[in-house]
Amino acid sequence: MLFRAYTLTIDSDIDLQLPPGYGKADIVFEKVPLSREKLWQTQIYRKGVRAKFGGTREEALLEWEGIARFKVLAGGRLLYQNLTEDAGVFRLFILSEALGMVLFQRNLFLLHGSAVKLGMKATVFIGRPGAGKSTTVSAMAQQGHSILSDDLTAVWFDEKQQPYVLPGFPELKIWESAVDHLGFDKSLLQPAFEGHTKFLYQQSETNFPAEPVPLEQIIILQRPYSQRTGTVKLTEAPVELFRHFPLPVRLLQGNYLQRHFEDSIRIRRAVPILKVPRPKNFSALKQWIAQWPISD
Incomplete structure (x- = not known):
């Protein structure tokens, strides 16, 4: 098959x-x-x-x-x-x-994060476990935006070294609380088999992109009242993105670690990486999305 x-x-x-x-x-x-x-x-x-x-x-x-x-x-x-x-x-x-x-x-650049297509470009959400990556993207999916990836985001560079997000597949694993507060029909969802109370939301393939989507920005979700906000500097990008590598870190040794750092610099030169406090509740999340796009 x-x-x-x-x-x-x-x-x-x-x-x-x-x-x-x-x-x-x-x-x-x-x-x-x-x-x-x-x-x-x-x-x-x-x-x-x-x-x-x-x-x-x-x-x-x-x-x-x-x-x-x-x-x-x-x-x-x-x-x-x-x-x-x-x-x-x-x-x-x-x-x-x-x-x-x-x-x-x-040779793709990988992040432990969720991605969504907003307009003609992609936004990637990364953060610590429980930061709200999938919840944020699921709320955007409710507004008709296309899911690009959940948990595993792959970035590809074209011949001009511009970053693109490769569309993974149109589904998300979402917490039961998000299902209830964002208005998903639970009867249409499948269990996510994650070991937690999560459900698998599968978006229609109708609007799912077939080609790479230009990356517009990476957002690092912080705690709601965090003071650690603003634009990540060029020199900070390699360390920040290294924290969100989704595979065994033993893979990043020698030349592969160097390539990971160089790709991090390429990404930051092309697009902003922003540290942003996540909304404190689902009501605030809906308002946040309605005010999109955000900036530092």
């Missing part, structure tokens, strides 16, 4: 429930038995399970005990071993950091 994500065609032997792909496959998902190898603990948790990482950048290994084991080869093949009987849970894991490692091997 062929699917489409991040402007790439995926040939998968399982149903990923993504928009249909076409043409020659860029990535192949394949079920194979994978042996246990030496792995290290990572900073990544999903569904309460801590991920382990091993291998090399070109042959990366990722494992969540009792759930899934992955091996990613040269940005073109994702080998997997499913260790859970829950198809929804497995889909959550294969479409998160596992797919992210494929994108990383394809």
Whole structure:
């Protein structure tokens, strides 16, 4: 089966429930038995399970005990071993950091953040866990704006070194409180299998972009009354964006760390990175979105 994500065609032997792909496959998902190898603990948790990482950048290994084991080869093949009987849970894991490692091997710049298309350009929201990234984008989706990504945002640079967000797939994982306060019809939502009270909101594919969307800005969501606000300086951008790298930090060593820092500078030169207090409640969030765009 062929699917489409991040402007790439995926040939998968399982149903990923993504928009249909076409043409020659860029990535192949394949079920194979994978042996246990030496792995290290990572900073990544999903569904309460801590991920382990091993291998090399070109042959990366990722494992969540009792759930899934992955091996990613040269940005073109994702080998997997499913260790859970829950198809929804497995889909959550294969479409998160596992797919992210494929994108990383394809030299894309990655952020742990959510992105939305506002007008003709993309805004990316990053922040600490619980900062409200998905909630903010879900509120914008309620206003008819196109979801570009949830959790994992991929940035591509054109020949002029201008940054673009690659459309991931049109769905979000949203907290039950956001579902209730933003007016989503809970009967139309699926469980998100995240281990929390979250639901999966799938937006219509009708207006989902097929091509990269120019990046307009990156917003770092802060606590509602935070004094740490304003524009991130050019020299601060590498450290700020490093904090929001979504994959095992062991990947960022040597030349790869240098490239990550250089790409951070390219992004900041092209667009603003703003630290902004998140709205204190859902009413304030709706007002904030109605007053868009914001500035420092």
